[in-house]
Amino acid sequence: xxxxxxxxxxxxxxxxxxxxxxxxxxxxxxxxxxxxxxxxxxxxxxxxxxxxxxxxxxxxxxxxxxxxxxxxxxxxxxxxxxxxxxxxxxxxxxxxxxxxxxxxxxxxxxxxxxxxxxxxxxxxxxxxxxxxxxxxxxxxxxxxxxxxxxxxxxxxxxxxxxxxxxxxxxxxxxxxxxxxxxxxxxxxxxxxxxxxxxxxxxxxxxxxxxxxxxxxxxxxxxxxxxxxxxxxxxxxxxxxxxxxxxxxxxxxxxxxxxxxxxxxxxxxxxxxxxxxxxxxxxxxxxxxxxxxxxxxxxxxxxxxxxxxxxxxxxxxxxxxxxxxxxxxxxxxxxxxxxxxxxxxxxxxxxxxxxxxxxxxxxxxxxxxxxxxxxxxxxxxxxxxxxxxxxxxxxxxxxxxxxxxxxxxxxxxxxxxxxxxxxxxxxx
Numbered sequence: 001x002x003x004x005x006x007x008x009x010x011x012x013x014x015x016x017x018x019x020x021x022x023x024x025x026x027x028x029x030x031x032x033x034x035x036x037x038x039x040x041x042x043x044x045x046x047x048x049x050x051x052x053x054x055x056x057x058x059x060x061x062x063x064x065x066x067x068x069x070x071x072x073x074x075x076x077x078x079x080x081x082x083x084x085x086x087x088x089x090x091x092x093x094x095x096x097x098x099x100x101x102x103x104x105x106x107x108x109x110x111x112x113x114x115x116x117x118x119x120x121x122x123x124x125x126x127x128x129x130x131x132x133x134x135x136x137x138x139x140x141x142x143x144x145x146x147x148x149x150x151x152x153x154x155x156x157x158x159x160x161x162x163x164x165x166x167x168x169x170x171x172x173x174x175x176x177x178x179x180x181x182x183x184x185x186x187x188x189x190x191x192x193x194x195x196x197x198x199x200x201x202x203x204x205x206x207x208x209x210x211x212x213x214x215x216x217x218x219x220x221x222x223x224x225x226x227x228x229x230x231x232x233x234x235x236x237x238x239x240x241x242x243x244x245x246x247x248x249x250x251x252x253x254x255x256x257x258x259x260x261x262x263x264x265x266x267x268x269x270x271x272x273x274x275x276x277x278x279x280x281x282x283x284x285x286x287x288x289x290x291x292x293x294x295x296x297x298x299x300x301x302x303x304x305x306x307x308x309x310x311x312x313x314x315x316x317x318x319x320x321x322x323x324x325x326x327x328x329x330x331x332x333x334x335x336x337x338x339x340x341x342x343x344x345x346x347x348x349x350x351x352x353x354x355x356x357x358x359x360x361x362x363x364x365x366x367x368x369x370x371x372x373x374x375x376x377x378x379x380x381x382x383x384x385x386x387x388x389x390x391x392x393x394x395x396x397x398x399x400x401x402x403x404x405x406x407x408x409x410x411x412x413x414x415x416x417x418x419x420x421x422x423x424x425x426x427x
Contacts, residue, residue, distance in 0.1 A: 050408070053158070057151045057407040060084060062133040064147035068122030068140045071178035074100040077120050081150065081175050088158050093172065096193040101177035101184065103193045106160040111169030112425035115193075115200040115380075116414050117373065118153035119146045119179035128398040143400045145205040145389065148407060150175060152203070152387075155411025160418065169422040172197060182225070182337045185375035198425055199346060200382040201417045202373045203410060206364070207391025211406045214354045214413065215364035215386030218347040220302035220339050222384070223274075225370025226311075227334035230255065230295040230318055233327050239287045248293035249282050251325045256280070256295065258317045266313050267306055274300040274368050275310065300368040302339045337372040346383035349424060353416040359409065360388075369395065387413070 069077050078100050085092060085104050096103040101120060127134050127141040135141045142148075157173055174193060178184035188194065206215055232255065234248030256277045267273045275297070282293035299314070301307040315331055322329035354361045364386050373384050387410050389402040 053155065053411075054404075054408045056158075057155045057411065058404050060154055061147050061151040061402075061404065061407060064120075064150055065131075065142050066133050066136050068135050068137060068142045068147070069120075070124060070140060071121040071181040071184070072100060074120050074177050077150075078102055078175070078177075081120070081154065084154050085157060085173075088154075088161050090157050090161055090173070093193070096188075096191040098177065098187060098191055101175050101188070103175070103188070103191070104157065104173040105170055106157060106164055106173065107167040107170035107422075108164065109169065111167075112198050112422055113170045113172060113196050114418050114421040114425070115172040115174055115197045115376075116153055116156060116418055117174040117176055117188075117200060117202040117376065118149040119176050119184065120150050121146055121178055121180050121184070123180055123396060125396065125398050129401055131401065141398065141400075143397060144180070144395045145391075145400070145402050146179065148205055148389070148402045148404075148410070149203070151407050152410035152414060155408060156414035156418070159411060159415040163419075167419065167422060168426040171418045171422070174200075179372055182370065182372040185337070185372040189375060189379060194376060194379050197380050199343075199421045200376045200380055201346070201385070201414060201421070202376075202382070203385040203387045203414065204371065205389040205391065205402050205406065206386035207389055207394055207400070207402075209362070209364070209386060209388030209390075210360075211388050211390045211403050212409065213360045213362055213388035214350075215388070216347055216350050216354065216361050217363055217366070218342050218344040220341050220366050221364070221386075222340035222366065222371045222374070223300040223302055223368045224304075224307050224339040224374075225336035226299045226301075226307070227336060228295075228297055228299065228314070229332040229334070230329055231332075232293040232295070232322060232329045234289065234291055234293065235327070236291045237289045239289050242289055245289050246325060246327045247289050248291070248327070249289075251322055251327060251329070252280060252282065252293035252295055254325070255318055255321045255329065258321050259314065262310055262313050262317070266309060271306050272302055272366070273306055273310060274298075275314075300370070302366055304338070307338075337370050338374045338378065340371050340374045340384050341377055342383050343377075343381040346381055346421070349420050350383055350385060350417060353413065353420050357409075357412055357416060359413070383417070385413070 093103040123143045125141040125143040176184040232248040232252045235245040237245030277297040279296040283290040389406045393399045
């Protein structure tokens with residue numbers, strides 16, 4: 001039997017055929033070296049078919065890891081995904097137009113429609129893992145595991161395709177671009193790919209959870225992620241005669257201190273929020289008081305009322321502190337994705353699926369990180385899960401990696417969630 005990478009032929013989008021063949025041979029050897037002691041799932045027999053399935057997903061993940069593409073630039077990634085799906089006989093839903101990324105579909109008939117989503121973009125991070133399949137592109141890396149998410153969804157597509165004739169509806173597979181810029185989900189929504197969807201599922205690798213563990217939580221799981229830019233207007237003067245001007249650095253410093261009271265004094269003890277000023281820019285010379293100072297930072301919240309309350313108090317404090325020093329300041333908000341809020345009934349169904357698969361369900365703490373999966377949840381009921389990957393580092397670290405034993409587990413999990421949802425919706 002030919003390996004999965006050999007079958008992809010030109011779909012791996014390497015510019016030179018000889019180079020491509022060498023890469024495929026190396027990748028095949030790397031994967032084969034691990035299969036004697038890995039990829040034996042806890043709920044299935046240790047068969048050659050399961051080993052081949054795990055090897056297939058590992059090869060996909062490693063190819064994507066070697067060839068990362070940033071948000072909005074995922075053209076070759078999209079071409080590779082297209083090729084792998086075509087090998088599985090999965091229909092590409094070309095009616096949903098995306099510049100990068102794609103939508104596919106498994107199932108038939110006029111029954112309910114559910115969706116599974118994976119993000120496909122990488123980050124502008126210089127990789128420091130020293131893996132044999134490390135990024136070949138300087139300054140770019142799959143430092144958040146989207147390569148693993150993509151491989152998992154392709155695996156789910158294979159599993160669902162095998163059972164397509166028995167599916168009581170259709171399952172839409174969304175390979176979403178630009179998650180890191182929080183614009184991809186809105187592109188998918190604008191393509192109308194969610195118009196007839198009745199439930200949507202997604203997952204994210206979680207380095208601090210062991211392989212075989214799945215984090216399930218109803219309600220808020222990940223935070224709304226907003227940014228801000230504050231521009232403080234000053235009056236420049238010589239540093240030796242500060243009374244002749246208005247020092248924007250002093251004003252900005254007092255604004256930073258005052259903003260810290262928002263969370264401690266305006267957010268209740270049973271609520272949660274983070275406000276961080278992460279950058280201050282001002283001045284050009286040691287003996288000149290500058291004309292302005294600029295602050296940047298982020299606010300993370302899990303509740304829309306808290307989100308609105310913080311913004312209101314933020315604007316009041318900035319204006320008030322500036323006025324106290326005889327000047328003005330402006331605030332520009334960079335609105336990010338809202339909080340990921342999971343549907344309770346879908347969370348209960350997921351616990352059943354996880355238990356049936358012999359996995360370990362846990363209730364994770366909410367993460368202050370942001371996720372644009374939340375835009376889908378504004379349109380249809382949705383569930384976002386954490387998949388344990390026993391990683392050595394947290395997301396976005398240059399040494400980030402995932403334990404590849406989690407790949408087939410994630411594929412079975414997504415496939416099981418989709419089938420369970422179709423059966424419940426049909427009933």
